[in-house]
Amino acid sequence: MKSNSMAHHFHLLQEQRVHYVPCIYSLQEEQLWHREKEEKWSIGEHFYHLYLILKMLKTATKFSLLLTPYAKMRRNKPFATEIHDIYEEYKNKKGSGMRAPGILVPPSKIRFTLSSDDIEQLLVNETSAMQKLVKNIEEDIAGHIVFPDPIAHYPNLIQSIQLLAIHEKHHFTIMTAQYNRLIASSEVLSLK
Secondary structure, eight states: OOOHHHHHHHHHHHHHHHHHGGGGGGSOHHHHTOOSSTTSOOHHHHHHHHHHHHHHHHHHHHHHGGGHHHHHHTTTSOOOSOOOOHHHHHHHHHSSOOOOOGGGSOOGGGTTTOOHHHHHHHHHHHHHHHHHHHTTOOHHHHTTOBOOOTTTTSOBHHHHHHHHHHHHHHHHHHHHHHHHHHHHHHHHHHHO
8 A cells, every 4th residue: 555544544444353343253143133222223233334434435535536636736735644533522522422324324124134244244345445446545645635524524535544443443342332231141141
């Protein structure tokens, strides 16, 4: 990858997944898709949401690459390679988590249709496609390809890859808590 910063952020994404993804393989299908509350997503739905985010970012990146000539003209100007946790910032300001726009909400028909393998493969394939799309973009160009996202403070391509990692970590934290409650309730049931 021509951009060291994007390579670093993709590496962080992979490291997190190596740590968090294996837990889904210990879940039975009904546990993977179990909702603790009807309005809250299951672990499987959280994973599918992460896939939808990747898919949307890949599509947005394809369109944003039209800005490459403009980015080349600005290549000698400074740009950011890091971004803060906008999800934490939002939660601190609003007192609750950010709601996903409809396009990023897992469809209800997805429940019980995918296995753990399917879910992981969706993430792997979409990440690979995203890496392939941006691998030849130089850092000083990627730093000036900006996305029109006011909530994320108009991140550039490099920052957007880091936001993927931040976003996944946010969901992995939620899923880990759900997973621990599922395992604890399964152990209680098996003792009866």
